[in-house]
Structure formats: structure tokens, C-alpha cells
Amino acid sequence: MATKKKKPRGSLERYDAKRDFARTPEPRGKRPMHARTHRYVLHRHDASHLHWDLRLEAEGVLRSFAIPKGVAWDPKVKRLAVRTEDHPIEYLTFEGEIPRGEYGAGTMRVEDSGTYESVEGYDPVQGLESGEIKLRLFGRKLRGEWHLVRMRPRPGENNESWLLFKAKDAYAKTSPFARGCDFSDAVPAALPRALHFAEPGTREVARSDLASLDDHYGFEPDFEVAFGGQRCWLEVDEGRVRFRGPRAREHTRRLEDDLASIASEARGIAAACVILDGVLVAESEGQPVPGDGDAFAFYATDVVYYEDWDVRPLALRERKRVLGALLTGSRSLHAVLPVERDGDGLASVLTSQEHTTMLAKELDAPYRSGKHDAWLRVRLDRKAQSNVRERKAGAKSTTKGGATKGRARASSPARESKTKRGSKSIESEHHTVRITNRDKVWFPHDGYTKGDVLDYYARVAPLLVPFLRDRPMTLRRFPDGIESEGFFQKNLPEHAPDWLDRLPIESRGSGRTIDYLVIDSAEALTFAVQEGGFELHPWLSRRGSLDEPDFALIDLDPKTAPFRDVVEIARFAHELLERASLKALLKTSGQSGLHILVPLARGYDYDVARGFAEGIARMIVQRLPKIATIERDQRRRSGRVYIDYLQNRRGQTVVAPFSVRPRPGAPVSTPLDWDELDDDLDPRDFTIRSVPAQIEKRAALMRVLEKGSKALDAALDRLVRWLES
Incomplete structure (x- = not known):
């Protein structure tokens, strides 16, 4: 006799009673549904007071908690979480503006979402009764184990107050710059949702150059001063400040010397991670000057990345809004914001100061790399000054070489000789x-x-x-x-x-x-x-599933560390993978390091692959802190092996097995048997001369990539429990 399904115990009566569905765009509460999955969502709720709402799918509804200060990655930091009314399952994907006068009026948007699993005995159903919930989250941002513990109610207190905190696991972060959800308010409000996600440390920058000197343009422009100085990027990453681009090392070293004021003000930006495009300029009495001055300032003309967002696809006018929200009132760090759109006023001032050019940038253009006709240098002789408005009135852009030609195709840097000898x-x-x-x-x-x-x-x-x-x-x-x-x-x-x-x-x-x-x-x-x-x-992924890598990559990069340390780390990584019942391909990089490729089943995206590789990397560092590090700044590695997990992202590449490397000896990136990890191992022994004789042995090793794992999350959790035992 078939057993009758137990009805969900969640209730949406309070949810319905608080809302006028003729006015609010929120989903109407339906009859609670049986949960086939365990999903969660973290909403950013900009209401009368900014807070975050954590909602867990359980018993046919979303059990909800309001978190005034957002989550914290440091296990020592406990955040208040106030129990609120249950929400319908449809709220998992809800985003929108709740109108004024309605309950919870303000902007609601999804900050993170994913699935969760409960630690045995501490699921939300049991935990709401016992007062303790333990979850493992598998989201885009929130990962690892999190705990909710109910506090004793104070006299006269009606709401349930809980504490939310991170468990001590491979995902915990104790840095004072570790980011939770407490992003600054001003900047995210300017960011559209349709942005590309960019993990910290994976941000690539490619210079956006001016087109040839030109007197014509056919777009709505933003006119700017053409500062004399060093064009570069300024990056702030969790308290660390550095320059990128030409002479980056020299300028970064100077951040502790004559550029210290720039570093100090950069650390005060309301963002854990940001990359600014701009010009390093000499100043005298607070004004830019050509040549040497008595001080230096960084004039930020654009923002390329902000926190987890790649803002390059935004129009320039939107990027300028973000830039203006980030930089306010600094002495050595200036935001170059839009000026008079007709350009006459700026042209007149600059001409009187003996400037010969200014810049015109297309306000609706995204940030582009290389030379293009969205950024132009405009002449500032008297004739040009009088014709700025005339140039703006021009129909189509007639940039040098003719607009009809489009962007020039980059020519190949080298050509093969046409000689037929030896062909x-x-x-x-x-x-x-x-x-x-x-x-x-x-x-x-x-x-x-x-x-x-x-x-x-x-x-x-x-x-x-x-x-x-x-x-x-x-x-x-x-x-x-x-x-x-x-x-x-x-x-x-x-x-x-x-x-x-x-x-x-x-x-x-x-x-x-x-x-x-x-x-x-x-x-x-x-x-x-x-x-x-x-x-x-x-790439790590194939045609038809470009967002799903078929292996996770762990790169052991020694730089100045001895190779014996690489071998020791690889041995421990192998022990971890064996304990997790995971197979992997080990290979030389073809240079001085080793690569570990963990095959994945279909369905895992790059976020999951990167999260898994990061978990393994943190476990290695936890066990071998004297020889292993995940520190991206080479100066801070102190001769330790860098474990790079950040290459697990769309568009990233890895040197292929059997690829030749451009080093003396013609070394080859070669698959290895784990038993070959000994003190005598030398990657230089594998060359175009030696490897062909070992083809059968190396072919057998490649077969490990044919079947991917379907249980990464469970494997990682087993390893965390083993390390903590």
C-alpha cells in the first residue's frame, strides 16, 4: 500500500497578510510545494535600512532570515540574523522594486544563489526546532559550511534572533579585507545586472589606445584633458595596491616612497577590489605639470573592474558614474569626470594654457582594447578650437583612413620565408x-x-x-x-x-x-x-559546453622555490585526491612546475571547478604552510610554491599534454605516473628526444581523463572533515 505524502508544514499566511499584490510585483504566495531540491538565495534588500535576506528552501517554502550587516567569511565574526516570515518558492528568482508604502519598500536583487546540503541532524526542519542549523552552501559566492544558532529571547522580544557565522573550513577567510556582502551602497546602485562575473585575481587588462590624431568624430563625446604622464592601471586588491602596465614594477616600488600618498588614498576606496585606468602625473602646487614636479597624483579616467564585476561592457557614461562614486575628495587620487559636452569651454581653457590636444571619448562606447575610433585625440590650434562644434555636427565618423574601412585588422608580427629550400x-x-x-x-x-x-x-x-x-x-x-x-x-x-x-x-x-x-x-x-x-x-572546455570545463586545474608554480617542494606538495595533493576517491592526471608543465588535472563530469561550470581547486589549494596550504602558498603577489611568497587555482575560468588556457615548450633542451609537458614523484624527478628529462620512446606508458596515463567525477562537493566535504579530525 502506497504511503501518503506528508504535507509541507511551511505557511505563507504571514507573507500574504503583509502584502497588497495589486501594488507589489512580488510573487503571490501559493500553496506550499514539496521541495525536490535544497536551494537558497541571498537577496540584497535596499529598504529603509540596507540589509541582506538569506532564504532556505525547506518544507515547501523559503525559510527566511534578515541579516543587517551581511555575511562574514571570518569564523570569529558572528552576524545577527532575524527570523522573518516564510516566502514562496517563486521568491528564489525575484528581483524588483517594491513600491513606497508597501511592506519592505525598496530594491530587492539577488546577491547570490545556489544549493545547499545539511549537516546530518542540523537541517533547517530540525534546526528550527532545536535552535541550531548547519549548512554547506554551493553558490556562486557563498561556499563551505555556515552555522545558524538561535539566541535566547530577551524579555518582551517577539522576533527570533539568530547568529550566522562561518565554520572553520577551507573557504573561511580571516583577512581584515575578506569580503562578505557589505559592499558600498553608492557603486552597486550604478551597476546593471547584465555584467560579467570576474573573480579576484583573474582580472585581465588590455590597454585601450587612442586612435590617430584626428579632427573629426561622429558620436556624442566626453571631452577630457590629455594629461602628460605615464598611462597605467592602478589596482587595489584586498588592501594591496600596485600598478599594472608600462613600468609597473618601478611605480609599484615607489608606492612605499614618493607615491605613498596615492597608496594610502587607494586603500581608502570603498571596495575590496578595483582596477582603475588613468595617468600618473607630476604636480606642482596641486596642478598637473609637464616633466618633474614636487608631488605626484593619479588621475583616474576610467574604471575597468569593481569588486566581482567586469564593468568594461558598460557605456563610458555608466563607468564614469561608478568612478565618481568611488573617488571623492582625494588629494592624490582624482576622478576625471565628464565636462562640457560641446568642448568649446575646455578647448578655450586648454588653448590658453598652451595645450595642443584634448581627448574626445564616445559616451556610449564600452571599454575596448587596442586602437579604436571611440577615443580620439583632438587638435587644439586656433582653427580647431573654433570648429569643435562643427566637428561634432559631422554625420558619420571620418577618422583617419576613412570610416568605411572599419577597424584595421592586426597584421601578423612575422611571416614565413618564401624560400622553397628544404620544403x-x-x-x-x-x-x-x-x-x-x-x-x-x-x-x-x-x-x-x-x-x-x-x-x-x-x-x-x-x-x-x-x-x-x-x-x-x-x-x-x-x-x-x-x-x-x-x-x-x-x-x-x-x-x-x-x-x-x-x-x-x-x-x-x-x-x-x-x-x-x-x-x-x-x-x-x-x-x-x-x-x-x-x-x-x-581551453579547459570544449565546443558545445564552453562554460563547463572537463577538468579542474591545479597549477604548482615554484618560481624560485626548490623543485623538491613541488614534489612534496604534489604527493600531499595526491593523498587528498585518493582520500576523496578522485582520479587525476599529473603532468610536468614543461618548465619548472607540475599540473594536476582532475576530470569533471558534464554539468559543472567554471565557478564549481574553481571552488573545488581553491578548496584543495587551501587544504594544502593548511597542511604545508612553510612551502606552499596561494599568495598571488610573488614578493609575498617568501620562496614558497604558488598553488594557482584561479586559472579555472572561461577563456583561460593550459599548456597541453605533450606540448613542446620554448626552452633550451626542447622540454615537453609530459604526463607522469604518481609513483614518479621522487627526489630524482627532473622535468628537464622529458624532451622531444626522450618522450617518443615512452609513448605507450604515457598513453595509458592519459586515460584517466576519460571519465569525470560527479561528486566534487561531497569529496571536498570529506576532505574538510578529515583535515579537521
Whole structure:
């Protein structure tokens, strides 16, 4: 006889009674539903007082707690959480503006969401009775174990008061700059929701350059002073301040000397992580001057990243709003905000000060890399000054070279010689690849030629091509050998044959479409090497599931640390993975480090892969703090091995197994047996000469990538409990 389903005990009566659904956009409370999953949402509720609402799916409703100060990652910090009325399941995805006069009037938006599992005996159903709830959250931002403990009620107190705090686990953060949800109020209000998520430490910046000097533009402009100084980026990351770009190391060192005031004011920005684009300028008596001055200031002209948001896709006018909210009243850190739109007033002032140019930037343009016609330098001679408004009235942009030509295609930095000496063709049933200059020496110290490298790849192609298939490929090309300056290439060159497999992907940074090469055959591999692209950098994910990597990457990077420390860390990582019943591929990086690839089943996105790799990295550091670190700043590593988990993100690449590296000896990134981790291991022993003789052994090791794990969360939790035992 079938048992009758137990009815959910959640109630939506209080929720319904508090709301007028003719006015509020909130979902109407329906009959509580049976929970098939355990989901949660964290809302940012900007009502009469800013607070956060944690809602847990249980008994057909969302059990809700209001958290006035947001969550904290430090286990020592306990935050008040006030129990509120149950909410309907539909509230998991609700975002909107609750009108004035309604209960909870203000802006409600999703700060984080995901799933949770309960520690046995401490689920929300039992915990609401016993007064203690223990959860493991698997969200985009909130991860690891969290506890809710009910406080004893004070006399006359009607609301249930609880304490929310982080458990001591691999996700806990004790830094004074560890971020919870208490973001500054002014800036997020200016940020649209349709932004790309950017993890701390993964932020890439590529210079956005001015187009050629021009007297014409066809867009609504923002006019700015063309400051004389050093163009660079200023990055603040959890209290650490540094410059990026030209002469970055020199300027960063000066932050402790004559640029100390900039560092001090940068640390006062209301954000844990931010990257500003601007100009480092000499000043005299508080005014910018050419050449030397008595002080220095940073004039921020743009903001590239703010907290977890990539703001480059925003229009310039929106980025300027964010910039203005971030920088207020500083002496050495200035926000360059929009000025008179017609430009006449600024042009007149600058001309009187003997400036020769000013800048015009398109207010509706996103932040773009490289040269483009959204940023122009405008002449400031008398004739130009009198015609600023006339230029604005021009129809289409007629930038130098003609607007109809569009953006210039970047030319290849190098060309192959047209000589036919030593050339031959590689033919297959379907395609022919013409090989030239086989005798050209690519590795002068060893005498290895282009032909030697081609022959090596022909031997390993049966193992390598299946790994590369369907992955977007970035090539690092050295057409004139390793002593020449190499370059990275994502876009297939124009002369590439039509039979090559291409995968067009729109860049989330620049908006450009990149035609990636996909190496799906030995002939495609030969073409890449013929072009000098013998160092192979594929994505971690494949076509059809570009947001889902098929392995998580843990990179052990020694820099100045001894290789024996890398070996010891790899051994402990292997012990962790074995205890979690997880398989992994170990390989040399081809240089001085080791890579660990943990295969994943379909369905895991990059956030999960990165969270898993971070958990493993923190466990290693917890056990081996003297030789291992996750510190991104190389100066702070103190000779320890850097465990890099941040490469687990869309668009990031890893050196492929069996890829040749541009180092003396022609080393190869080689799969290893875990038993090879001993004091005699030397990555330099694996070269284009030695590896082909070991093909059968190395092929067997690659098979571990064929089946991915489906239980990452449970595995990580088992490891946390083992370490704490």
C-alpha cells in the first residue's frame, strides 16, 4: 500500500497578510510545494535600512532570515540574523522594486544563489526546532559550511534572533579585507545586472589606445584633458595596491616612497577590489605639470573592474558614474569626470594654457582594447578650437583612413620565408599541408630544427589530437626559433586553408569575434607547427559546453622555490585526491612546475571547478604552510610554491599534454605516473628526444581523463572533515 505524502508544514499566511499584490510585483504566495531540491538565495534588500535576506528552501517554502550587516567569511565574526516570515518558492528568482508604502519598500536583487546540503541532524526542519542549523552552501559566492544558532529571547522580544557565522573550513577567510556582502551602497546602485562575473585575481587588462590624431568624430563625446604622464592601471586588491602596465614594477616600488600618498588614498576606496585606468602625473602646487614636479597624483579616467564585476561592457557614461562614486575628495587620487559636452569651454581653457590636444571619448562606447575610433585625440590650434562644434555636427565618423574601412585588422608580427629550400608536403586522404624550411634551427643550444619538432608532433599526434579536439586553441608562435620574440595568436591568420576547423567566439572583454583554430586532426596539428605555433594552449572546455570545463586545474608554480617542494606538495595533493576517491592526471608543465588535472563530469561550470581547486589549494596550504602558498603577489611568497587555482575560468588556457615548450633542451609537458614523484624527478628529462620512446606508458596515463567525477562537493566535504579530525 502506497504511503501518503506528508504535507509541507511551511505557511505563507504571514507573507500574504503583509502584502497588497495589486501594488507589489512580488510573487503571490501559493500553496506550499514539496521541495525536490535544497536551494537558497541571498537577496540584497535596499529598504529603509540596507540589509541582506538569506532564504532556505525547506518544507515547501523559503525559510527566511534578515541579516543587517551581511555575511562574514571570518569564523570569529558572528552576524545577527532575524527570523522573518516564510516566502514562496517563486521568491528564489525575484528581483524588483517594491513600491513606497508597501511592506519592505525598496530594491530587492539577488546577491547570490545556489544549493545547499545539511549537516546530518542540523537541517533547517530540525534546526528550527532545536535552535541550531548547519549548512554547506554551493553558490556562486557563498561556499563551505555556515552555522545558524538561535539566541535566547530577551524579555518582551517577539522576533527570533539568530547568529550566522562561518565554520572553520577551507573557504573561511580571516583577512581584515575578506569580503562578505557589505559592499558600498553608492557603486552597486550604478551597476546593471547584465555584467560579467570576474573573480579576484583573474582580472585581465588590455590597454585601450587612442586612435590617430584626428579632427573629426561622429558620436556624442566626453571631452577630457590629455594629461602628460605615464598611462597605467592602478589596482587595489584586498588592501594591496600596485600598478599594472608600462613600468609597473618601478611605480609599484615607489608606492612605499614618493607615491605613498596615492597608496594610502587607494586603500581608502570603498571596495575590496578595483582596477582603475588613468595617468600618473607630476604636480606642482596641486596642478598637473609637464616633466618633474614636487608631488605626484593619479588621475583616474576610467574604471575597468569593481569588486566581482567586469564593468568594461558598460557605456563610458555608466563607468564614469561608478568612478565618481568611488573617488571623492582625494588629494592624490582624482576622478576625471565628464565636462562640457560641446568642448568649446575646455578647448578655450586648454588653448590658453598652451595645450595642443584634448581627448574626445564616445559616451556610449564600452571599454575596448587596442586602437579604436571611440577615443580620439583632438587638435587644439586656433582653427580647431573654433570648429569643435562643427566637428561634432559631422554625420558619420571620418577618422583617419576613412570610416568605411572599419577597424584595421592586426597584421601578423612575422611571416614565413618564401624560400622553397628544404620544403615538402604532408599529405593525407583529405588535406595537404605544405612544409617549408625544415632545416631552420629553432633550438640553437641543442641544434633542434623545425623538422625535428614536426617529426616529434607526428609521433605524439595520436595521443594529443583527442585531447585537443573541440577545444578553442591559442598558439604561441616562434616562427624564427626560441631566441626570437614569440607571440600569442588566437585568431586564425587570413591565409589559413578553408579546411581547418574554426570556432568563432565573441570576446566578453572587447566584443570582437575571435576565430579560434580547433585542432581536430594530425594535419591541423601540422599546420599549427608549420606556422611556428609549437606551444599549444587549449581551453579547459570544449565546443558545445564552453562554460563547463572537463577538468579542474591545479597549477604548482615554484618560481624560485626548490623543485623538491613541488614534489612534496604534489604527493600531499595526491593523498587528498585518493582520500576523496578522485582520479587525476599529473603532468610536468614543461618548465619548472607540475599540473594536476582532475576530470569533471558534464554539468559543472567554471565557478564549481574553481571552488573545488581553491578548496584543495587551501587544504594544502593548511597542511604545508612553510612551502606552499596561494599568495598571488610573488614578493609575498617568501620562496614558497604558488598553488594557482584561479586559472579555472572561461577563456583561460593550459599548456597541453605533450606540448613542446620554448626552452633550451626542447622540454615537453609530459604526463607522469604518481609513483614518479621522487627526489630524482627532473622535468628537464622529458624532451622531444626522450618522450617518443615512452609513448605507450604515457598513453595509458592519459586515460584517466576519460571519465569525470560527479561528486566534487561531497569529496571536498570529506576532505574538510578529515583535515579537521
